[in-house]
Amino acid sequence: MAPQIEVPQTVEWQGKQVPVWSMSTIDYGLLLSQDPAEVEKVVKACLEEGYFYLSLQNVDGRRMLGDQQDLLKLMHRFFESPIEQKNEFGLISSHLGYEPVGSRTGAFGPGTKDGYEMLKVSRDEIQRGSPKVPSPVKNSGDLSVLENNIGSCNTICKVILSALSTGMGLNGASRFENSHRNDRPSATTLSMMHYLPEEITGTNKRGHQKHTDISSLTLLFSEQWGLQVRPPGTCGAREMGFVAPKPGCAFVHVGDSLRFASGMKFNSCIHRVVPFDPTEHRYSIAYFLRAEDDTMFQDSEGRFITAGQWHDEKFKAFTDPWQWQAMAPKSMILGGMKEDGADDPEPTEPSKVPSPVVKPTELTSVAVNA
Ligand SMILES: O=C(O)CCC(=O)C(=O)O
Numbered sequence: 001m002a003p004q005i006e007v008p009q010t011v012e013w014q015g016k017q018v019p020v021w022s023m024s025t026i027d028y029g030l031l032l033s034q035d036p037a038e039v040e041k042v043v044k045a046c047l048e049e050g051y052f053y054l055s056l057q058n059v060d061g062r063r064m065l066g067d068q069q070d071l072l073k074l075m076h077r078f079f080e081s082p083i084e085q086k087n088e089f090g091l092i093s094s095h096l097g098y099e100p101v102g103s104r105t106g107a108f109g110p111g112t113k114d115g116y117e118m119l120k121v122s123r124d125e126i127q128r129g130s131p132k133v134p135s136p137v138k139n140s141g142d143l144s145v146l147e148n149n150i151g152s153c154n155t156i157c158k159v160i161l162s163a164l165s166t167g168m169g170l171n172g173a174s175r176f177e178n179s180h181r182n183d184r185p186s187a188t189t190l191s192m193m194h195y196l197p198e199e200i201t202g203t204n205k206r207g208h209q210k211h212t213d214i215s216s217l218t219l220l221f222s223e224q225w226g227l228q229v230r231p232p233g234t235c236g237a238r239e240m241g242f243v244a245p246k247p248g249c250a251f252v253h254v255g256d257s258l259r260f261a262s263g264m265k266f267n268s269c270i271h272r273v274v275p276f277d278p279t280e281h282r283y284s285i286a287y288f289l290r291a292e293d294d295t296m297f298q299d300s301e302g303r304f305i306t307a308g309q310w311h312d313e314k315f316k317a318f319t320d321p322w323q324w325q326a327m328a329p330k331s332m333i334l335g336g337m338k339e340d341g342a343d344d345p346e347p348t349e350p351s352k353v354p355s356p357v358v359k360p361t362e363l364t365s366v367a368v369n370a
């Protein structure tokens with residue numbers, strides 16, 4: 001049979017054609033029953049790319065999609081509230097509380113600031129039944145929405161972890177689930193993000209800096225464009241490209257902790273968020289499943305470090321001014337993942353509104369017989 005060469009779809013952004021990377025779609029229903037072929041497929045996606053779509057369009061997953069729609073409504077109401085109410089407690093701890101726009105480095109690197117505000121709710125606090133959330137989202141209906149989302153996301157992540165353990169031949173205490181037990185303290189968190197339009201933030205506060213996540217697994221939901229990933233590999237042409245929002249699916253990616261726990265076999269995903277349409281408000285939801293604080297692993301520098309320490313060090317690097325970030329080892333922000341090829345150049349016309357050349361619904365990967 002002739003070899004298959006995949007031609008990436010592209011989308012126009014800032015006056016040039018940028019790839020839209022294709023990726024595997026894993027079926028949550030099949031994973032739930034540990035279907036051997038689906039287990040093999042998810043392991044392959046983590047070993048080769050470090051990311052995949054998870055289809056939730058089945059009887060078990062649709063529940064989660066409904067929870068997520070309720071959360072979007074809550075987010076709209078929260079982010080429209082006055083800043084004094086949103087910032088009532090500030091950032092209580094690194095994985096819990098409110099961060100205003102411009103707290104970190106932005107999508108375009110040193111000297112820029114991020115363009116999003118964020119509310120994080122800790123899973124441990126929800127489990128204890130006493131989450132410290134700002135007053136606009138403190139009534140019992142809101143707390144149920146937060147709890148339902150955290151519960152659903154946690155279940156989904158555990159199903160994925162379990163499939164990965166099975167696929168990697170892990171047994172007993174060495175299975176990944178065993179370092180993600182619900183009753184042990186962790187920095188697992190539900191993060192709600194609102195990216196503001198450029199006319200509010202100005203051109204110096206845009207997007208979300210390039211990084212790998214601290215987490216073991218990240219479950220990401222956004223109906224809007226903006227997320228970019230850099231596929232791993234040795235081909236220099238593999239640049240940052242967009243992840244097309246796929247209806248009914250979450251985007252799942254491997255973070256540093258699971259990469260370390262897999263002995264560097266899994267790739268963690270280098271990603272950032274850019275202002276795809278600088279005039280729009282963008283909303284995204286990320287569930288960061290993190291390992292128990294005491295979990296010990298070897299990081300990309302070969303240091304023995306606990307998940308809690310890695311979280312604290314990397315969180316500090318995320319929030320440090322860019323001059324300090326530049327002095328931190330590169331293995332911190334990118335979790336030791338190597339980059340191939342060059343980033344896209346600094347934008348010259350930041351306010352230009354890009355338009356997709358392909359509509360999201362038309363996006364499919366194209367296979368060409370060579
Ligand atoms: O907003 C997004 O789509 C991604 C956010 C992200 O990468 C993060 O919070 O770590």
Ligand SMILES: [Fe+2]
Nearest residue numbers: 211212213271
């Ligand atoms: Fe991230």
